Amino acid sequence: MRARVFVGDVQGCADEMEDLLAAIDYDPALIDLWFVGDLVNRGPASARALRRVMALGAGSVLGNHDLHLLGVAAGERPTRKDDTISDILEAKDREELLAWLRARPLVRVWDDLILVHAGLHPRWRDPRAIAAPLEEAVSRGEIPWDDENLRFMTGVRHCDSAGRRPTDDRTPSPGFAPWDAHYRGKRKVVCGHWASRGFLRTERVRGLDSGCVWGRRLTAWNAVTDAIISVPARATYRQVR
Template sequence: MKTYVIGDLQGCHEQALALLDRIREHAAADGVAEPAMLFAGDLINRGPDSLSTLRHVRKLAMASGGLIDSVLGNHDLHLLAVAYGLRPEHKSDTLAEILHAPDRDELIDWLRRRPLAIRSGEHILVHAGLLPQWTGAQAMTLAAEVQAMLRGDGIEEFLAEMYGNAPAQWSDDLAGADRLRCIINAMTRLRFCSADGVMDFKMKESGTADPSTGLMPWFDVPGRRSARETVVFGHWSALGLKMKKNLIALDSGCVWGGQLSAVCLEDRILLQEQCPQFKEPGKK
């Protein structure tokens, strides 16, 4: 088996098709006809063709027998909130085609049933990160709590309470909306936190933090309990591609004129597709 994880697509459909072809060629060279392919979330938004991208990934996943899937990213959750009438579209969104598509309901229903985290062997895939207090096993259990809400009849109530930066620190005593919000913020929005695991959501445009702030990338927190497993994530284009023994960061800024990246988990082979920068709606 070959398992490939693909970074944030963000509606870059043409580049996604090219990279998927390269993945199939690489797998076929090793005698693998049907590789597993996992997407790191943010399938849509900001890029030029969110509708075709979402349709294509959904089609692949539904025909794969479980070999292809995607975790949820913050942009994917934003689409759900907009589709359920709980949040307005942003000026920079490229979601209108999805929201007015004839197959909108099928696309939204498929998206809300995606996992928040996926385990593949000794790898855990999330969109953004894991809090330092969590083991890998605990993170998977907590992700399942959020997934149950998104897939259930109470999805609208959940989405209405999903937004907010508090609580910024995990406690096993958290309950209700606070508990679920903390989980979803960590797994879909986290970049920096303190040594005590207090999340910061202000710093977005940098891959490093001023030491005087007491903040650090979540994966650099001393004693991080998930460090024995390899966490794979996207979300952080300013950080860029980063591959360590227990860490793979895959958001290499496709939608901003960087690359769309994929890595084979078994041999760490990196495959990339160069992307032209997409001009955001409303910008000259």
């Protein structure tokens, strides 16, 4: 059986991705490779990272930074001063790169696992049904920026038992908890997005954002063996605020 291996937030850390592929002995014939999203932005080599994932034939769900790139490219979102996506926006193969991203799912479900960038809402009984119309819209180039479900799956950290999110996600008031405190689904969730929380292993969650772009590590999780392999960042590309 092909091993399924999941990789945390790359965010343009293309060199570390190469290090990690070597560390897991990546062979496309043996390993089904998936990324948790946020392939681009904040790191040094967004275009190279994205091209490499495409060339590998690997899968990925969309993260908030991937959506941001699509929004900037479409002229729907302003660039931010710490964006590092100009290499993609100015690339000859820009349309190819953007088209590939637009065709990515937001949620991928297997019998035993769910892959999503940030997390799942406590009241979603069927995350695929929630994601499908959103993916449809993204694939048409019509990103529903204000859709609460889209914002939740690509951006949640804390929420309450009804899925409401705090005004201040960094220091939430009592009643809010990490989203997975409310998650009761039978499938294990593989996600990223929360670098300050670091690698997370609980009964129901594998959180793979170990902060490579912040100078920490890039992490892979093997779903068959439940083993973790990680490589160190080669540099601190962004300072923790």
